[in-house]
Amino acid sequence: MSDRLVRAISKDGFVKAVAVSTRDLTERARQIHKTLPVGTAALGRTLAAASMMGNALKSSGSSLTLQIKGDGPLGKILAVSDNEGNVRGTVDNPSVDIPLRSDGKLDVGAAVGFDGMLTVIRDLNMKEPYVGSVGLLGGEIAEDLAAYFVESEQIPTACGLGVLVDRDQSVLTAGGYLIQLLPGASDDVITMVEGGIYAAGPVTELLKEDDDPESLLRRVMSDFELEILETTPIEYRCYCSRERMEAALISLGPEELQKLIEEQGDAELTCRFCDNVQKFTKAQLETMLLDMQKKT
Numbered sequence: 001m002s003d004r005l006v007r008a009i010s011k012d013g014f015v016k017a018v019a020v021s022t023r024d025l026t027e028r029a030r031q032i033h034k035t036l037p038v039g040t041a042a043l044g045r046t047l048a049a050a051s052m053m054g055n056a057l058k059s060s061g062s063s064l065t066l067q068i069k070g071d072g073p074l075g076k077i078l079a080v081s082d083n084e085g086n087v088r089g090t091v092d093n094p095s096v097d098i099p100l101r102s103d104g105k106l107d108v109g110a111a112v113g114f115d116g117m118l119t120v121i122r123d124l125n126m127k128e129p130y131v132g133s134v135g136l137l138g139g140e141i142a143e144d145l146a147a148y149f150v151e152s153e154q155i156p157t158a159c160g161l162g163v164l165v166d167r168d169q170s171v172l173t174a175g176g177y178l179i180q181l182l183p184g185a186s187d188d189v190i191t192m193v194e195g196g197i198y199a200a201g202p203v204t205e206l207l208k209e210d211d212d213p214e215s216l217l218r219r220v221m222s223d224f225e226l227e228i229l230e231t232t233p234i235e236y237r238c239y240c241s242r243e244r245m246e247a248a249l250i251s252l253g254p255e256e257l258q259k260l261i262e263e264q265g266d267a268e269l270t271c272r273f274c275d276n277v278q279k280f281t282k283a284q285l286e287t288m289l290l291d292m293q294k295k296t
């Protein structure tokens, strides 16, 4: 099944939930960044989480950035979602390779690090973006994200994220869910949510059986009657362009650009999120410099 996002609410109105299947976009991220399995898993979990959070933004043109910066070898992991849930992302050190955990699973926690910060930036096209941060709990990302919602936004949240990497290092399955309590939810509702999550088991196992996100939600929230609010296709989507890269060159200022022309001649810019490479010849750079000098 191609990637998609499903948003639902319980019929009693106390629980809202969202789930994604993200195999294709995670595989795309792997191919762009040439991540090894533990990097694929960490970046894939972050992309799935950002997609679910980004889709919750109302206004078009707004975006959500999820940044996880631990003291592990992967360095900073960054994922950006538009308001539909289309994502792009990057990781500082994609070629990190560390031993598997004793249970045979990828050790995402050790690769991310146990000490660090999870930061959420919501850019709603207003003057100041909304920024919230929380210390990492263990670097497994799902628990860290749930803690972020509880601490920073006072929303009781359960989160499951999973990426399963095949023997040839391609992505076999990926996705996750985010379940949040709405005001007025009783202790019984909380017990039902927790019981459902526990009974359903790990996300990767559920996705391996059936990677339809609606089916994922129905299995994790088996004790609730769900009303499906939205089903949206999602993909790996970057908004870079030659114009934006040109703007980045111009933002260097005339002195820096002059230096670049003298030292390098031409310039080749690669997008940090995708495989878009743009070349600027010496003549093109000199024209840009002349334009800048005319304006000042």
Ligand SMILES: [Zn+2]
Residues within 6 Å of the ligand: 238, 239, 240, 241, 271, 272, 273, 274, 275, 276
């Ligand atoms: Zn790009």
